[in-house]
Amino acid sequence: MPEQPSGSAIAIREVSKVFGSGSDAVTALAQVDIDIRANEFFTLLGPSGCGKTTLLRLIAGFDYPTTGEIRLYGDDIAQLPPYRRPINTVFQNYALFPHMTVAQNIGFGLEMLGRPRAEIAARIDEMLRLVRMEELKNRRTSQISGGQQQRVALARALAPQPKVLLLDEPLSALDYKLRKEMQLELKRLQHETGITFIFVTHDQEEALTMSDRIAVMSKGRVLQIGTAHDIYDKPAERFVANFIGETNLLDAEVTGVDAATATVRVKGTTLQAGLPEGFRPTGKATVVIRPEHAELEAGGADRGTLGGLGGVITNVVFFGTDTHYYIALDGGGEFMVRRQNSRGAAGFASGDRVGLRIDPGAARVLRD
Amino acid sequence: MAERGPLDLKTQPGFGKVALLCLFLLYAPILILMIFSVNSGSIITHWEGVSLHWYGAALADGDFHSAARNTMVIAVSATVIATLTATLAAIGMTRVKPWRGLGAAFMVINLPLMVPEIVTAIATLSFFALVAGKLGLNFGIGNLIIAHTVFCIPFAYMPIRARLEDMDLTLEQAAADLYAPPWQTFRRVTLPLMMPGVFSGMALAFIVSFDDFTITQLVAGPGQTTLPLYIWNQTRRPMTPEINAISTILLLISIVVVTASALIARRRKA
Numbered sequence: 001m002p003e004q005p006s007g008s009a010i011a012i013r014e015v016s017k018v019f020g021s022g023s024d025a026v027t028a029l030a031q032v033d034i035d036i037r038a039n040e041f042f043t044l045l046g047p048s049g050c051g052k053t054t055l056l057r058l059i060a061g062f063d064y065p066t067t068g069e070i071r072l073y074g075d076d077i078a079q080l081p082p083y084r085r086p087i088n089t090v091f092q093n094y095a096l097f098p099h100m101t102v103a104q105n106i107g108f109g110l111e112m113l114g115r116p117r118a119e120i121a122a123r124i125d126e127m128l129r130l131v132r133m134e135e136l137k138n139r140r141t142s143q144i145s146g147g148q149q150q151r152v153a154l155a156r157a158l159a160p161q162p163k164v165l166l167l168d169e170p171l172s173a174l175d176y177k178l179r180k181e182m183q184l185e186l187k188r189l190q191h192e193t194g195i196t197f198i199f200v201t202h203d204q205e206e207a208l209t210m211s212d213r214i215a216v217m218s219k220g221r222v223l224q225i226g227t228a229h230d231i232y233d234k235p236a237e238r239f240v241a242n243f244i245g246e247t248n249l250l251d252a253e254v255t256g257v258d259a260a261t262a263t264v265r266v267k268g269t270t271l272q273a274g275l276p277e278g279f280r281p282t283g284k285a286t287v288v289i290r291p292e293h294a295e296l297e298a299g300g301a302d303r304g305t306l307g308g309l310g311g312v313i314t315n316v317v318f319f320g321t322d323t324h325y326y327i328a329l330d331g332g333g334e335f336m337v338r339r340q341n342s343r344g345a346a347g348f349a350s351g352d353r354v355g356l357r358i359d360p361g362a363a364r365v366l367r368d
Numbered sequence: 369m370a371e372r373g374p375l376d377l378k379t380q381p382g383f384g385k386v387a388l389l390c391l392f393l394l395y396a397p398i399l400i401l402m403i404f405s406v407n408s409g410s411i412i413t414h415w416e417g418v419s420l421h422w423y424g425a426a427l428a429d430g431d432f433h434s435a436a437r438n439t440m441v442i443a444v445s446a447t448v449i450a451t452l453t454a455t456l457a458a459i460g461m462t463r464v465k466p467w468r469g470l471g472a473a474f475m476v477i478n479l480p481l482m483v484p485e486i487v488t489a490i491a492t493l494s495f496f497a498l499v500a501g502k503l504g505l506n507f508g509i510g511n512l513i514i515a516h517t518v519f520c521i522p523f524a525y526m527p528i529r530a531r532l533e534d535m536d537l538t539l540e541q542a543a544a545d546l547y548a549p550p551w552q553t554f555r556r557v558t559l560p561l562m563m564p565g566v567f568s569g570m571a572l573a574f575i576v577s578f579d580d581f582t583i584t585q586l587v588a589g590p591g592q593t594t595l596p597l598y599i600w601n602q603t604r605r606p607m608t609p610e611i612n613a614i615s616t617i618l619l620l621i622s623i624v625v626v627t628a629s630a631l632i633a634r635r636r637k638a
Contacts, residue, residue: 060541060545061544061545062541062544062545081544081549082541082544082545083544083545083546083547083548083549087545088545088546089541089542089545091538091541091542093536093538095536095538095539095541095542096542097539097542097543098539098561099560099561108543108546108548108556109546109547112543112546112547112548112549112552113547156546157545157546160546160547
């Protein structure tokens with residue numbers, strides 16, 4: 001692993017977390033290395049049980065790593081209790097203090113830091129403005145809606161101006177429309193405050209739309225770190241390709257490798273496929289092609305012009321903006337193509353024979 | 369076909385009648401007791417007319433006064449000490465890393481609830497006899513306060529522990545996350561949120577001490593008559609409705625204490 005680049009807000013170095021001991025030991029995190037840059041919107045993405053929440057708890061200080069270092073602007077904070085870390089958390093269930101008003105909740109952190117009353121009062125008002133909740137200042141937290149509680153939780157965590165804000169699936173309890181709204185709101189808050197956000201989610205769409213960079217996690221390991229584009233367009237592993245977006249995975253035979261691409265044969269068709277960094281496949285491999293990177297052509301029987309990939313449509317699912325076509329490939333396997341619905345475009349129906357034209361550069365070999 | 373939900377007892381035939389019968393059996397004796405407390409005659413089961421005569425008689429009775437005073441001194445002292453102890457025990461058993469023997473400790477605290485009261489009474493009596501005999505110590509009414517404190521602790525403990533266990537632990541994490549050291553977290557978050565449980569525990573402890581008979585009867589020395597003992601002594605003479613009046617006063621005090629604690633608990637929760 002490379003040394004910590006200067007400018008990292010959080011540097012996680014070879015962090016492991018093992019719960020229990022002896023034969024009951026469960027490894028929640030195994031040798032995790034992540035650098036999170038200052039002012040970045042960084043997302044930990046993975047299915048439940050992948051270790052993302054454990055990692056967040058280690059950064060917050062609710063738990064301590066079994067081995068490894070967690071550095072905040074260079075200082076190892078791994079063993080500090082939570083109240084000694086300039087890091088605040090937005091909890092999944094918000095964890096607002098039910099016996100306090102909205103204003104008292106927001107002022108709690110500053111009060112504990114021993115700030116003067118006048119400063120606290122001013123900061124509470126500023127925070128209420130920031131999350132657009134001025135009129136609910138003196139309400140009890142039990143008297144406001146879920147979306148409003150979410151905003152109070154954000155304001156409470158932002159009020160002490162932490163160096164890093166941790167967000168533990170904060171949008172999962174909201175309904176779809178409110179969630180979309182809060183996604184934009186979070187981006188705005190991050191932009192306006194300039195605070196480093198570390199966001200935990202299992203929702204790949206949320207991760208793709210909000211994050212500057214994403215770390216995809218599975219079974220206590222970080223599989224890939226990159227921008228939304230990197231993760232989506234250049235997944236390095238089968239798990240990443242499967243977890244992010246919809247995916248076609250095809251068995252392939254590697255026939256040649258050069259600097260950045262491999263020549264592969266997929267069901268008799270030869271394709272150029274991109275390679276993950278530093279990966280030199282030989283023999284059998286898995287190739288990923290995103291559903292929007294293939295085009296349907298009528299009359300797939302004419303193999304010569306279409307390069308050979310083809311099959312019969314088994315299912316057509318309409319999604320409003322686009323339509324998904326499920327194709328049983330000649331020679332076995334299924335392939336899904338997503339086509340945007342534009343007026344006048346020729347439609348295809350179940351039972352039609354089609355050929356597939358793969359966009360150049362769309363195929364990528366995966367590390368298994 | 370009509371939709372079939374889970375078994376709803378209220379729709380079963382005869383539900384209303386059975387419920388009424390149960391309520392009657394529960395409350396009829398108490399109702400009769402209260403009705404005869406305002407009887408003007410002097411025979412407990414013979415109605416002669418409405419009068420508050422026996423309440424006046426009870427309140428003017430010097431023995432009743434001293435019994436009431438003893439009861440209050442014992443109940444209030446035992447409630448305060450037992451609630452404090454139970455609160456510390458509950459915190460110590462819910463806000464620590466699980467340790468070997470935690471389950472056993474829980475059992476030990478609650479076991480007194482299972483022990484037949486007469487056994488506890490005899491044990492307490494022999495304990496104080498031993499202390500008095502070997503060490504020459506007698507704490508007077510303090511003996512009763514100690515005895516009551518001991519059997520009140522599990523009653524106070526249960527609601528406090530339940531409250532602490534129901535409490536969302538992320539609230540305490542949130543406080544720590546917002547720069548509150550452990551003591552501040554306790555003072556500003558845990559303590560205010562556990563108070564409804566503490567009030568319930570206090571109310572239970574008070575009621576249990578207030579009407580205890582068995583242990584008190586064995587441990588109480590001369591001049592340490594409490595209200596239940598006083599009533600018991602009254603029943604061994606020709607009974608007058610004065611006894612109904614005193615019992616009704618006791619009942620009203622219990623109701624007031626329980627209602628007050630329930631109201632406080634509800635206000636805290638809102």
